[in-house]
Amino acid sequence: MARSGKVSVIGAGFYGSTTAMRLAEYDIFDTVVLTDVIEGKPEGLALDLNQSRWVEGFETTVVGQTTGPNGEGYEAIAGSEIVVITAGLPRRPRRSRMDLIETNARIMRAVAENIAVHAPEAVVINVANPLDEMTALAQIVTGFPHHRVIGQAGMLDTARFTHFVAEKLGVPVASVTTLTLGSHGDTMVPVASACAVDGKPLSDLLSADEIEELVVRTRNGGAEVVALLKTGSAYYAPSAAAARMAKAVHEDSGAVMPVCAWVDGEYGLTGAYLGVEAELGREGIRRVVETPLTDAEKALLVEAYEAVKTKQADVTDL
Numbered sequence: 001m002a003r004s005g006k007v008s009v010i011g012a013g014f015y016g017s018t019t020a021m022r023l024a025e026y027d028i029f030d031t032v033v034l035t036d037v038i039e040g041k042p043e044g045l046a047l048d049l050n051q052s053r054w055v056e057g058f059e060t061t062v063v064g065q066t067t068g069p070n071g072e073g074y075e076a077i078a079g080s081e082i083v084v085i086t087a088g089l090p091r092r093p094r095r096s097r098m099d100l101i102e103t104n105a106r107i108m109r110a111v112a113e114n115i116a117v118h119a120p121e122a123v124v125i126n127v128a129n130p131l132d133e134m135t136a137l138a139q140i141v142t143g144f145p146h147h148r149v150i151g152q153a154g155m156l157d158t159a160r161f162t163h164f165v166a167e168k169l170g171v172p173v174a175s176v177t178t179l180t181l182g183s184h185g186d187t188m189v190p191v192a193s194a195c196a197v198d199g200k201p202l203s204d205l206l207s208a209d210e211i212e213e214l215v216v217r218t219r220n221g222g223a224e225v226v227a228l229l230k231t232g233s234a235y236y237a238p239s240a241a242a243a244r245m246a247k248a249v250h251e252d253s254g255a256v257m258p259v260c261a262w263v264d265g266e267y268g269l270t271g272a273y274l275g276v277e278a279e280l281g282r283e284g285i286r287r288v289v290e291t292p293l294t295d296a297e298k299a300l301l302v303e304a305y306e307a308v309k310t311k312q313a314d315v316t317d318l
């Protein structure tokens, strides 16, 4: 595919810089813009990434831009078809994603207002935590239609689940299919009925207890990494997930992925951002796909919906 368009990544921390790197290495965009409020950080990282182009063999140009408290520098994202929001504090050991809510909401408001002004046609992919609430806030502040504001979590949680299954069975990750829906947190719904290895149901290969163990590890996947790192949270798998979503939007591919999307009647649920499978294209979410679920999984999804809906009801006050 020919190179075209611009994608912007807000926040040049670990998550943002690795996302920018992956997007640049795809070599499908003309430009990747990386911004941050720390003077010189995005420019320095952009220079470094550009110097890797010859070795890695990509032509996409990375542009770094420091932004100021009054939106200075945001002209750099003008014309972006996609904006990935990674600005915000990461988790710390023994602290939940919810502990970040006030600070990250303040950052989100500032970022989203500038996106609305400078990239009004963009599809927004939010990764800042707490994920479901920050995605809802991004939509409210930008005023963009719901289909153009998406959160990244399901791809990451599914990638983690897949890794754990592959590791447990000693098989290639490519032979494993898993799925997680619900929220990016306590009410995550790993969908065991959709899991298979080379088409064989996971329940034929592992006992219910063994599957439950992997489910629990998946649900705590972020915390496990945070506890090991001690400062900061995961970014390799998260950036891989976010970059894949941006690629699907850019290529208008129609790929079906687990993402945080606005539900409007699917599964009988309405009016909240929830982890569901959705078809991605140029307009963001083309449609939410209703995955067949067992009664127990459906009940867990409803539980997740109720939890995120309650939390999202208050985000306008943040």
Ligand code: APR
Residues within 6 Å of the ligand: 010, 011, 012, 013, 014, 015, 016, 035, 036, 037, 038, 067, 086, 087, 088, 089, 090, 091, 104, 107, 110, 111, 127, 128, 129, 232, 233, 234, 235, 238
């Ligand atoms: N605009 C742009 N960048 C900002 C802003 C802002 N208003 N406020 C903070 N930042 C930048 C910080 O300067 C920092 O460089 O966001 C970056 C965050 O980087 P890290 O601290 O390395 O955090 P990271 O691991 O990248 O996580 C970012 O993703 O997974 C989530 O919970 C995580 O919400 C967090 C986000």
